[in-house]
Amino acid sequence: MRQRCVTRGYVGSSAWIAICVWGAWVGVGAGTTWAQENSKPRTEPDCVFVPTPHDIVERMLEMADVRKDDVIYDLGCGDGRIVIQAAKKRGCRGVGFEIVPELAQKARADAKRNGVDHLVEIREADLFQADMSEATVLPMYLLPKMLKELKPKLAGLKAGTRIVSHDYRIPDVKADKVETLTSRETGAEHILMLYTLPFQEQESD
Numbered sequence: 001m002r003q004r005c006v007t008r009g010y011v012g013s014s015a016w017i018a019i020c021v022w023g024a025w026v027g028v029g030a031g032t033t034w035a036q037e038n039s040k041p042r043t044e045p046d047c048v049f050v051p052t053p054h055d056i057v058e059r060m061l062e063m064a065d066v067r068k069d070d071v072i073y074d075l076g077c078g079d080g081r082i083v084i085q086a087a088k089k090r091g092c093r094g095v096g097f098e099i100v101p102e103l104a105q106k107a108r109a110d111a112k113r114n115g116v117d118h119l120v121e122i123r124e125a126d127l128f129q130a131d132m133s134e135a136t137v138l139p140m141y142l143l144p145k146m147l148k149e150l151k152p153k154l155a156g157l158k159a160g161t162r163i164v165s166h167d168y169r170i171p172d173v174k175a176d177k178v179e180t181l182t183s184r185e186t187g188a189e190h191i192l193m194l195y196t197l198p199f200q201e202q203e204s205d
């Protein structure tokens, strides 16, 4: 390393300044492009709709100890079943984000049909753009790559916020509780992981 620095020392100082200015510009430019690309709202779903069976939803709500004063955010809410069930059974407010227009419409219609449209708000929007600062509980059923991308944002949520992730874990975060259970509705096995903010880091496998 030292040898390389000495060799570079032969370049004139004004040339060095020019190189540094160019490097900084390219670096900032590249950073801006990356940031802009990543802040652009998506228009296509990052995964398909696979509903969580209602009995598994119930266990997710139990694990997070959802109460009336909680605010539930379901990022990728599908037909809105989690926020609707939470509002119906526990009387809490919920916000669902869904990028597929037909699913968002169904979620709104189901909330109305179940008499909880005053508690449930469905936003047809990209979940990666969501302002979730008011959330106290986040049920999640998203792919590992999505959880990885969301992790920095989730890590910034207020202390005491609970996240229950269905089937996929948040990478390198220690769960408070892990449960494996079989749905009476579908006969399929599900894994649920409860996390409470602030995250406790876990070493990579």
Ligand SMILES: C[S@@+](CC[C@H](N)C(=O)[O-])C[C@H]1O[C@@H](n2cnc3c(N)ncnc32)[C@H](O)[C@@H]1O
Pocket: 042, 044, 045, 046, 047, 048, 049, 050, 051, 052, 074, 075, 076, 077, 078, 079, 081, 082, 097, 098, 099, 100, 103, 125, 126, 127, 128, 140, 141, 142
């Ligand atoms: C596996 S389903 C889970 C649905 C619901 N949370 C449940 O557990 O029953 C994931 C949902 O996320 C939606 N989705 C995928 N990418 C999205 C994005 N970038 N923004 C908003 N919704 C998205 C899909 O359309 C799908 O409905």
